[in-house]
Amino acid sequence: MGDAVTPKVVVFALLSVLTLFGSVISPVFGQESCVTAQCHAVMGQAKFVHGPVAGGECVVCHEETGKAHPGRKGAFKPAARGSELCYFCHDSKTAGKGHAHPILEQGCTPCHSPHQSNHKNLLYQPGNTLCYMCHEEKAAKEHRHPILDDGCLTCHDPHAGKKKGMLEETGAPLCLSCHDDPRKAKKHLHPPVADGDCTSCHDPHVGKAKGMLIEAGSALCTQCHDDKTAGKKSVHPIVEDGCGNCHNPHGGNEKGMLPARGAKLCYQCHDSKTAGMKFPHPPVADGDCTSCHDPHAGPGRGMTVAAGADLCEMCHDSKRAGKKNLHPPVAEGDCTACHGPHGGKARNLLPASGDLLCAECHDVAEKAAAAPVKHDGLEGGCATCHDAHGTGERKLLTGKGGAVCFQCHDTIEAQIKAAKSQHAPVAEGDCGACHNPHGSVHRAILREAFPEDFYAGYDERAYALCFGCHDSLLAKFERTSEATGFRNGDRSLHYLHVNRPVKGRTCKSCHGVHGADQPRLIQSRVPHFGSWEIPIQYTPTKNGATCLVGCHKPKTYDRVRPVKYK
Numbered sequence: 001m002g003d004a005v006t007p008k009v010v011v012f013a014l015l016s017v018l019t020l021f022g023s024v025i026s027p028v029f030g031q032e033s034c035v036t037a038q039c040h041a042v043m044g045q046a047k048f049v050h051g052p053v054a055g056g057e058c059v060v061c062h063e064e065t066g067k068a069h070p071g072r073k074g075a076f077k078p079a080a081r082g083s084e085l086c087y088f089c090h091d092s093k094t095a096g097k098g099h100a101h102p103i104l105e106q107g108c109t110p111c112h113s114p115h116q117s118n119h120k121n122l123l124y125q126p127g128n129t130l131c132y133m134c135h136e137e138k139a140a141k142e143h144r145h146p147i148l149d150d151g152c153l154t155c156h157d158p159h160a161g162k163k164k165g166m167l168e169e170t171g172a173p174l175c176l177s178c179h180d181d182p183r184k185a186k187k188h189l190h191p192p193v194a195d196g197d198c199t200s201c202h203d204p205h206v207g208k209a210k211g212m213l214i215e216a217g218s219a220l221c222t223q224c225h226d227d228k229t230a231g232k233k234s235v236h237p238i239v240e241d242g243c244g245n246c247h248n249p250h251g252g253n254e255k256g257m258l259p260a261r262g263a264k265l266c267y268q269c270h271d272s273k274t275a276g277m278k279f280p281h282p283p284v285a286d287g288d289c290t291s292c293h294d295p296h297a298g299p300g301r302g303m304t305v306a307a308g309a310d311l312c313e314m315c316h317d318s319k320r321a322g323k324k325n326l327h328p329p330v331a332e333g334d335c336t337a338c339h340g341p342h343g344g345k346a347r348n349l350l351p352a353s354g355d356l357l358c359a360e361c362h363d364v365a366e367k368a369a370a371a372p373v374k375h376d377g378l379e380g381g382c383a384t385c386h387d388a389h390g391t392g393e394r395k396l397l398t399g400k401g402g403a404v405c406f407q408c409h410d411t412i413e414a415q416i417k418a419a420k421s422q423h424a425p426v427a428e429g430d431c432g433a434c435h436n437p438h439g440s441v442h443r444a445i446l447r448e449a450f451p452e453d454f455y456a457g458y459d460e461r462a463y464a465l466c467f468g469c470h471d472s473l474l475a476k477f478e479r480t481s482e483a484t485g486f487r488n489g490d491r492s493l494h495y496l497h498v499n500r501p502v503k504g505r506t507c508k509s510c511h512g513v514h515g516a517d518q519p520r521l522i523q524s525r526v527p528h529f530g531s532w533e534i535p536i537q538y539t540p541t542k543n544g545a546t547c548l549v550g551c552h553k554p555k556t557y558d559r560v561r562p563v564k565y566k
Contacts (some may be wrong), residue, residue, distance in 0.1 A: 034058045039070060046116035051089075053115045061085055061114065082107035093159030099167075100160040103134065110134075111158065127151045138205040145205055145212050147178065155204070172196030186251035193250045200224075201249065217242035232297030234304070238269065239296050246295065263287035277343030284342045292341065308333030319389035326390035338388065354381030364438050371439025377408055378438070385437060401429020405437075412514060419515025421522075424469075426514050434465060434513075451506040454528045458499040466507060475499045488544070489562030510536065 033056040035043045043053055052060040062076040069075030078085050083092075086108045094100040103110045111130060112122045119126045125133060131152045132138075138148055147154045155174065156166045163170040169177070175198045183189055192200035201220060202212045209216035215223060221243045229235045238245045246265065248257045258265055263273075266289045274280045283291035292311060293303045300307035306314060312335045319330055329337035338357065339349040346353035352360070355378070359365040368378055377384045385404050386396045397404045406413035416426055425433035436447050443452055448464035456462060460472055474484035475498040479491055486493045497505040507513070508528060511521040518524055518538045525533040537548035544558040556563050 043115055047118040048120060048122055049116040050114060050122055060088070093157075097157075097160035097162055099162065099164050101158060101166055104159065127153075140206040143207045143210055143212055145203075148205065172198055182250035185253075186248075186257075187253045188255055188257055189251035190249060190257055228294075228296030232294075232303075233299050233307075234301055235297040236295060236303050261287075263289055273342035276345075277340070278345050279347055279349060280343035281341060281349055309335050323390045323392045325392055325394055325396060327388060327396055330389045354383070358382045368438035371441065371445075373440045373443060373445050375437055375439055375445050402426065402431050403429065405431045415512075416515045418517070419512070420517050421519050422515040423513060423521060433469075451508075454506060454509055455503040456506050457502050458504045463507070485559065486557070487559055488557035489559065491562065493557060509534075 034040050035053075035056055043049075052058065058076075059079075061079055063079045065074055065077050067073075067075040080088065083094075083104055094104065108114075111124065113124060114122075117123060123130050128138075128148065128151055138144065152158075157168065158166065161167045163174075167174055172181075172183075172193075173196065183193060192198070198204075201214060203214050204212065207213045209220070213220050218227075218229075218239060229239060243249075246258060248259060251257050252259055254261050260268070263284075264287065273284050277284075283289070289295075292305060294305050295303070298304050298306075300311055304311045309318070309320065309330070310333065320326060320333075329335070335341075338351075340351060341349070344350045346357070350357050355365045355369060358381075359369075365382060368374070382388075385398060387398050388396070390396050391398055393400055399407065402413075402416075416422060425431070431437070434447060435445050437445065440446055442449055442465075446465055448468060449462050450465040451462050458475065460467065460476065463472075463475075471483050473480065474486075474492065475494040477483070477492060478495050478499075480487065480495075481490050484492055484494045497509070498507075509526060510523065512523045513521075515521060516523045518536070519540055520538070522536060522538040524537070525535055527533050532550075535548075535550045539546045539548075541556075541558070543560045544556065544563075546554055546556040548554045555565075
């Protein structure tokens with residue numbers, strides 16, 4: 001005997017024959033077909049007709065209940081419940097699959113018409129339109145998965161699948177059936193990518209941003225990662241466009257899924273900071289931009305990890321601590337006013353060396369360079385006397401008062417220390433009262449005119465330096481009661497010595513300009529008269545003094561009781 005013929009095979013054979021001949025009239029328990037001009041006339045009129053309907057075999061699916069028909073409801077009932085009815089003829093669509101379409105609990109008819117349809121497989125609607133009868137429509141035009149144009153069934157099995165959502169696969173195995181594997185040749189993978197969880201970032205249907213991303217820009221990343229810009233004053237502009245400008249969202253050969261490390265990454269957008277720099281900042285030379293800059297955001301301008309001098313003092317000793325008088329940029333914490341943060345053409349990351357640097361802000365340096373009489377100390381630049389950051393001394397001097405000058409002028413320092421009387425500015429350490437340390441039109445870088453020779457015809461303008469502090473009337477009039485203390489009665493002895501048309505004695509004939517070994521800055525031996533040092537013995541009295549000088553006999557003067565001479 002041959003193989004046994006199953007009932008299902010018999011039913012299919014019968015339906016095939018009925019459909020082939022298009023019969024719509026057949027006996028049903030001795031009765032006419034359900035499809036007549038008077039009853040169920042629409043059946044069989046659609047483009048696609050279910051086989052039993054086409055063959056007029058309603059009893060394949062329906063069975064009588066014993067109630068009269070037509071005329072009363074309930075005369076027929078399905079031959080089986082839900083999908084079991086369909087499985088009389090069709091194979092199960094869920095067998096062996098763990099995740100069935102929930103709608104199948106109601107049977108096949110929520111999606112398939114049991115009688116006829118104008119759509120293939122007796123569906124109520126074609127393609128995605130059918131799915132959207134229950135599911136939210138994925139109709140957005142932008143950021144929509146292109147595969148949706150081919151229909152939901154490209155990814156989902158409409159009946160059941162091995163995985164949740166009636167999918168045959170989930171995660172990366174599903175996506176990689178169409179897309180290239182983003183994990184290939186990447187040393188460092190984004191953890192979701194390594195886990196094959198594409199939907200952590202991508203919506204499989206429609207996203208808010210390109211690539212069906214669930215959020216746009218950095219908002220996507222901050223769903224898992226801390227916001228790198230929160231509370232930061234200066235934000236890297238490219239971060240505002242999204243983290244993907246620097247980080248590959250899937251993976252990369254560098255840590256952090258970066259395409260390159262250090263300066264190589266930064267220079268993909270920024271110009272090289274070492275070009276033309278003879279003296280680059282060591283971190284810049286090493287390509288370590290993140291020593292100073294936070295690549296996301298920072299408290300300082302340019303995303304620096306600290307603001308102003310606080311950044312520099314992370315590596316360098318503070319130039320501000322404990323100092324009262326500071327260079328204004330230093331006091332403001334603006335090291336970059338002088339130093340290039342990336343490098344410079346001169347040492348110490350400076351844009352220029354010596355006076356050229358100072359002259360960018362201070363015109364005194366430029367004036368000093370143009371002065372007819374130059375301070376020899378300026379050959380070493382402003383730093384010879386000034387500290388560029390600050391020392392606690394006025395004008396950023398490297399020492400207190402005249403101590404700065406005595407670093408070079410040690411001979412004068414010794415004379416001053418040995419002097420019994422000192423010129424008041426010298427005693428106060430204020431060399432600048434008489435000398436312009438940057439340069440002058442007068443000899444010895446004096447601020448004003450002062451006679452150079454032992455003798456000089458009297459001209460008040462020639463003593464402009466002295467008369468800046470002293471009364472100019474002391475030598476102007478032959479008699480005075482108050483312009484000078486060097487007088488016999490009211491006869492001005494300054495006038496007697498100085499105010500002559502040709503051979504007036506200049507101040508240096510008696511006085512040491514810095515100090516002397518006798519009171520009133522009077523020198524015991526006066527140089528400048530050829531090879532002879534004129535001796536002077538000065539003996540002060542209550543109202544005057546006696547002078548024993550090599551050029552005349554002893555002379556005594558008294559302001560109250562004038563001495564009479566023949």
